Amino acid sequence: MYGKGILKGLSVTWKRFWDTYTEDISWMVRGKKRYNTQEGIAHRSSKDTKGIFTVQYPEEQLIQPEEFRYVPFLVYDEGEEGKKEIRCTSCGICAKVCPPQCIWIVRTNDPSTGRPVPVPTNFYIDMDICMNCGFCAEYCPFDAIKMDHDFDIASYERNVYNLEKLLKPASYYNSIRPENAAREDEARRAKEALKAAKAEAKPAAAA
C-alpha cells in the first residue's frame, strides 16, 4: 500500500512526541524536576533519556566532565597573608610547545647577577589565538598552567591576558579538577619526600 512507509516513519515521530511529554509527566508525578537540576541534566545525557533531551542553554548547562578544557590559566598557591606563590618558573616549555605560538613569557633576571630567577615578570596569552589544545597544561613540568572550565569570555575587545589576569588560586584548580589535582599533589609530595631523603642521605654519607 502506498503510504505505508510514511505512516511507519510517522509512528517514530509520534513516539518521540509522546515520550517527550510522558517523560516530563512521569518526572513530575515522582515529584522530581527534569529541568534546571543536575539530576535532570545528567539523566538527559544518559542512555536512558527518551524523547527530546535538549539542554536549555544558557538557563541550563551540560555538566562539564573534569577533563573539559577551554583556555589556560596560571595556578598560584596561597601563601601566608594571601601571598601569591606562583608555581610558574618561566621555564618556557609551554611557550615552545604552543602550536599557534600565542604564549609570551618575560623571564625575570636578577638585576645584580643577571642570572635568571625562576619566576615570570610577565606572562601573556592571546586568548583569541589560543586553539584550546591543552598542550601547555599537558607538558608544563611544574603543574603551573592548567586548562580552565570557564568558557564565558566573549568580549568586544581582543583578549590578551597578562599575568595578573591569568592567575587563579590552587583552591580554584582543585575545585574544577579534583582528581587531577589530587594525583598531581600526591606526585609532587612523593618527589619532595624523595628529594628530602636524598638531601638527608648526603650529609650522612659525607660524615
Next chain:
Amino acid sequence: MAAPASTQTVDLVARFPDSVSADARPGYTGFIVKKENLLEVATAIRDEFGYDLLTAVTGVDYIAENKMEVVYHAYKTTGGAGLTFKVQVDRVDPVEVPSVVGIWAGADFQEREAWDLLGIKFTGHPDLRRILMWEGYEGHPLRKDWKEPFFEEEAKPFKSRWPDGQHTFAENKNPFRDNLKFPEGFDPEAYQPENEDDLYASLERFRSKGENDRLKTDHIVVNMGPHHPSTHGVLRVAVTLDGETITGLKPVMGYLHRNHDKIGERNTYLQIIPYTDRLDYFNSMSNNFGYVTTIEKLMKIPVAERAEYIRVIMAELSRIQNHLIFIGMLMNDLGTMYTPSLYAFEERELVLDIFEAVSGARMMCNYFRFGGVVRDIPDFAMQKIKDLVFDRLPAKTDEMERFLNENEVLVARLKGIHVLNAEDAIKYSVTGPVLRAAGVPYDLRRAEPYSVYDRFDFDVAVRHNADMMDNYLIRFDEIRQSLRILEQAIKQIPEGPINSQKPAYQVRVPAGEAYGRIESPKGELGFYVVSNGKPNPYRYHVRPASFVNLQAVESMCIGAKIADFVALLAMFDIVMGELDR
C-alpha cells in the same frame, strides 16, 4: 604494533632497467622513474602490475638539491601494500612533468593542486588551472622559498616568545601588504577580480555533443554556492544546464583554504596534531589516528596495547556519529527539513559527551599522541561507551531505519538514481562508502590492516547497485559493523599503560619519508610526511578523502537532473575543512 614497512612486491627495475631505479636515499622507499618514461612506466604499473587505484599525488620541493619531486602512491583495490614511484626534475621554471591523468583520471585534482601550490606544470593535463588559490595569484605557496604574509621564522617555536616575550599582535608587526608579493606592475588599488573565462571555458568541453534536434535551447550557467546551504560549506559549483539536465559542471573550491600543509611544515611534529583536528572536523579522532600512525611509521615506535584499543574505540564511535549525520544531512538535502537530522544530532551529542570526557573537547579532540593516547578512559566514560554500544545505539539505528527506509518519497528520490559504477569510481580514485556501494569491497581496515583491526571479526560493507539508495543504506551497514568492532574492542581491551613513550614535547623523527593511511568515515585519509631529522617535518601533505572523491562529481552529474544534484553531491559526504585545507 606498527604495520610492517610496505615491502616492495614488484621489481620495477627488472622490468625497466633503463628508466627506473630504486630510491636509495636512507629512509626512502619506492622507485625513481625518469621523466621521459613516466607515462610508459605508469601504464605498465596499472596494466601489468595491477595497481588500479592511484591514491595520492603530491610534490616535494627539495630546494637544497635544486630538485622538484613528484610522488605517486598507487594501490590495488584487491588490497595489499602499495607502490611508490617518483619523478625528479630540475627546479628551474617551468618545472614540467607529464600528466598521468590519461592513465588514472584520479590524478586530476591532485595534479592541479601540485601545480597551484608547488608550481609543477603537468604537461598534457586537460584542465590545469589553480585549484585552491585563485587565478592570478602570484607564487606557489608550498615552495620552500615562499613566505606567508605574517611570516616570522622558518619554524616554530619562535624565538620572540621566550625568554623576553613582549606581546605584539601579528597584524601590527606585519601591517597588511608589507610583505605581500605582487606581480610586476600590479596595482592593488586598481585590482579588479579576474574574470572567470577559464572556468567557463572548461565547462564548454561538455556542451552537448549531440545537439538537441527537436528544439534549439540555450544552455544556462548556474552558479551554486559558495554561500548555498546545500553545498555543505563554502563550495561553489558552476553548472551548465540544458533545460533541467546538467551538461557541464565544475566545482570551484579554496574558499576555506588556509594552507594546512604549510602550517604543518612550520610546526613541530607534535604541534600538528591539534591542527589535524580541524581537517574533517566531524572526525577529529580519525584525523589524529591517521597522522600519528604515519609519524609512528617514521619513528618506528610501537604503540601501547591498550592505547591501540582505545584508538579503535574512538575511531569507530566517530564513524558512527559521522554516518548518522550523513543520513540526517542527506534528508535535509532532499527537503526533509530538520526532523531526521535532529534525530541524528541527538545520538551524536551522546557520542560527543564521551569524547569530551576522555579528551576534554567535543570536536577538537587532540587526543592521540605518538605511541599512544593522552589519558586513559575514565571509568564513568567507559560505562557510557558500553551503554551506548550495547544498548542505545543499536536500538537507535534500528529506529532510524524504521523511520526512513520505507518512506515512499525517500525511496522515489533515491532508488535507481545512478551514482558511480565500480569502474569509474576506481578510475577517479574514489574511496570510502561510495566505492563500496559500487560493489568494490575495498576497506583499508581489511585491505591493509593498520592498528589492531586485524584482530576483529567484521564484514566489509558492500552493496552492488551503485545507486543513491545503496549509497544511503551502506551507511547503516557500516554503523552496524562499527558496533560489532566496538563490542569486541570493549570486551578485549587489555589493562596497561596508555603510551609506550615518555611524554615529550619534542620528538626525534629520523630522516625519511612515510605515507600513512587509514579508513576515515569518508574514505582514505592519507598523510605523506618527509622528515630530514629536524624537529619540523620537511614536507607534510594531507590526502583528504573529500577532495579526491570530489573529482568524480563532474562525470557523475552530467546527464543527471539539477534537482538531484544536491543529493548526488551529498553522497560524497564532503567536509570543507578537509577539502580546502
